[in-house]
Amino acid sequence: MKKWLCQVCGYVHDGDDAPEKCPKCGAPKNKFEELTIESSNLIERSRLTNNLLMELDSVLARVEEIAKLGIEDKLDPACVVLFKKASDEAKQSRQSLKAEIATHIEKGKWG
Template sequence: MKKWKCMVCGYIHDGDNPPKACPKCGAPAEKFNELSEEQRKLIDHSRITNQFHMELVGLMEQVKEIAELGIEDDLDPPCVKIFEKALQNATEIQQAIKAEIVGHISKGKWG
């Protein structure tokens, strides 16, 4: 399927023709440029990768919740240490994913 990019706001439209107006910023059809095959592939690939990142962010959220319960539970120092490590690592992974996604958007990989 063809893809069109709004030159005003960067919105990506999937379809044979550009939309009459951009659903995000209201720009008219003339403001849409058709993307090349290479750009289309990159966007499709990025959407899949983005999905993986989002699933990982959700899993890390669960890790953080469990780790916080473990810290609260406070059986003994070695256990608490493990939970604290899990909490820290999960937070770092989430931050890395957010930074990576911002990087993709600024490089135009995502609409």
């Protein structure tokens, strides 16, 4: 699908034609520039990566929940150690990937 970039605020519109008005900053249609196929593809891939990171985050959140149940149950010390390790690693990964997503948003990489 064609993509149009608002040259005022960086908003990316998907469609055959530029919008009458930028939904983000209100700039008129003539402020939109059609993106090249290369740029469009890059944006599609960025969106995919962003979605994958979000999905990973929800899976890791589930890991933390499961590990918490195991820690609370406290049946066996060796297992509790494993649950704690899984919980810590999931927590750490979630922090890193949230920080990464935040830098993408800051750079306006995600359209």
